[in-house]
Amino acid sequence: MTTSELNLADIKKIKNGTIVTPLGFSTDGVHAGLRFEKKDFGVIVSEVPANCAAVYTLNSFQAAPLYVTKESVAVENKLQAVVVNSACANACTGEQGLKDAYTMRNTCAEKLNVAPHYVAVASTGVIGELLDMEKIINGINLLNPARSLQHAEAFQTAILTTDIVMKTACYETTIDGKIVTIGGTAKGSGMIHPNMATMLGFVTTDANISSDVLQEALCSITNVSFNQITVDGDTSTNDMVIVLANGMAENNTLTPDHSDWASFYEALRLTCEDLAKQVARDGEGATKxxxxxxxxxxxxxxxxxxxxxxxxxxxxxxxxxxxxxxxxxxxxxxxxxxxxxxxxxxxxxxxxxxxxxxxxxxxxxxxxxxxxxxxxxxxxxxxxxxxxxxxxxxxxxxxxxxxxxxxxxxx
Structure with a gap:
């Protein structure tokens, strides 16, 4: 079945759905002191290691967190947590910046009691400044992930920079008679002109799907969603989109040959397109x-x-x-x-x-x-x-x- 043959009634947008609507995910956002008052540090956690897919900026000046995240993903193509800070991009910061990104990953892994390579790192903010690691470690210690709307909104707020509003999207569909949910959040309003994806985007799903199939789907969907938005023609050093699939919906493994593949693919596409449009709508100073x-x-x-x-x-x-x-x-x-x-x-x-x-x-x-x-x-x-x-x-x-x-x- 192709996407054009889908009965769209099988796919529902979940009002007030978030990144913790899919089974097995929790999150939190706190004020670590990187910004004056607003929340600036957050984490997404899966109960179990999740198969993952990711796309990254093609800017030649890639920030330290991207190198660390790529290394984590390369070990098993699985992640269990994503730790994120705003206010500082940790980009163009040399060996110290890379060391700090590893410290951020390893400290978070210790806090959550997971293997370091199960943790991805993302940063956003001013380029060329070192992270205040005392505040980063303080932020990690303050995290108390939970599965609630309040905690989801705390995370969504913590990742913002010049954004005016939070971006979130959530869709569900039925796979093998089981409800499968996809939730996402993103940040971005300036330096938006993607060459893979754009901004920072995080998508969670309880679907059972292998990393390689998920990666292929994300790359295809990126080209008709995140790659098709622009605010100012600038591609950032920190752009990244990560999808975590923990399999807790317990459907049969999804592949393009699965009878419900088109439903899952379309739900993922709708989630990404929804987030992409929200980023474009919230372009810095935008009115429409x-x-x-x-x-x-x-x-x-x-x-x-x-x-x-x-x-x-x-x-x-x-x-x-x-x-x-x-x-x-x-x-x-x-x-x-x-x-x-x-x-x-x-x-x-x-x-x-x-x-x-x-x-x-x-x-x-x-x-x-x-x-x-x-x-x-x-x-x-x-x-x-x-x-x-x-x-x-x-x-x-x-x-x-x-x-x-x-x-x-x-x-």
């Missing part, structure tokens, strides 16, 4: 989410490239902020995307308002268009009329506040 749909492409990859080019254009983003229906900026982005298109056949609409048909301008009501562009969610549709493939991307408008936030980030 922009979704770009490209259809009529010769390949899915071409459609994705064009969609992301449009949503990443600063000129498009500023026009969206100003509620200016300047379709010329959209068509310009299509033209320099690097994808071969027929410049005689392109249709462009904003919402339901047609502005370009067969590459010819169409008359439209400017006031109606302005009113539409003042909404919280703006949808741009581009039909290349060249093929049958389509793609999507998400981003946000570019505002004065984005400049203010980033001009004083370290202060």
């Amino acid at each position: 989410l922009i979704e770009v749909n490209v259809s009529g492409a010769t390949t899915h990859e071409a459609a994705n490239i064009i969609a992301k080019q449009i949503v990443g254009s600063n000129l498009v983003k500023t026009a969206m902020y100003g509620a200016d229906a300047n379709w010329g900026r959209i068509i310009c982005s299509v033209g320099y995307s690097g994808v071969t298109i027929n410049p005689e056949t392109v249709n462009v609409s904003i919402g339901d308002i047609l502005m370009l048909q067969n590459s010819q301008p169409q008359s439209f009501n400017e006031e109606q268009a302005k009113a539409y562009l003042q909404r919280d969610v703006v949808i741009v549709n581009v039909d290349l009329q060249q093929g049958t493939e389509s793609g999507k991307a998400w981003g946000c408008d570019l505002t004065y506040d984005y400049v203010k936030i980033n001009a004083s980030y370290r202060s």
Whole structure:
């Protein structure tokens, strides 16, 4: 069964669901003192070692936590905990930064009484500063993981930097007659232009699935979710998405040949897409989410490239902020995307308002268009009329506040 053949009624979004909604997961977030007042340190724990999958930034300057996490995962492709701090990225910090990341991992492992290689490490915040290890160790000692909404929100708060809101998503489906749940959380609002995944993302599931199959699914889903968002065109040094699958739902092992595989895959895709859109919507200073749909492409990859080019254009983003229906900026982005298109056949609409048909301008009501562009969610549709493939991307408008936030980030 393919995803298109799914009965979507089999997949449910869980209101108030979190990373601890799947069986066997607990979490906590505390104030370790890395920030002035807000929570800044957290952990996710599985009752048993969980099969895992991960994707990482392709930025050449990868932060110390990524090296340590990759080493942990490489031992057995299993994790039992992820420990995270905000306020300091521990990136470009040399041998001391790597030593500190190992200390963070090993101290957490001792606290939880698990093997060190079962612990992943993630950090986010200012680049080039060393961790305050006294505060890190203090944070580890303060952790008291539990399976509650309060503890989940504590973790979700602890990982934020310039984010305005927490990001969380949770879906469930039925596998072998058993309820399987997928929960996720993420942080990110600036330095968002992925080249694998983006920001920090953590997904938990009680599904029984091997690490290699989960890794393949995550890589595929990343390309149509996290990799299709952009805020400012910057790919961070610390980007990472980790999925933990502890098997406690006790379904038969999932593979692409399993009769319920499409249901699980779609639930995981929906969780990742939901989180990705929340990150795009919470872009630094953003006032609206922009979704770009490209259809009529010769390949899915071409459609994705064009969609992301449009949503990443600063000129498009500023026009969206100003509620200016300047379709010329959209068509310009299509033209320099690097994808071969027929410049005689392109249709462009904003919402339901047609502005370009067969590459010819169409008359439209400017006031109606302005009113539409003042909404919280703006949808741009581009039909290349060249093929049958389509793609999507998400981003946000570019505002004065984005400049203010980033001009004083370290202060």
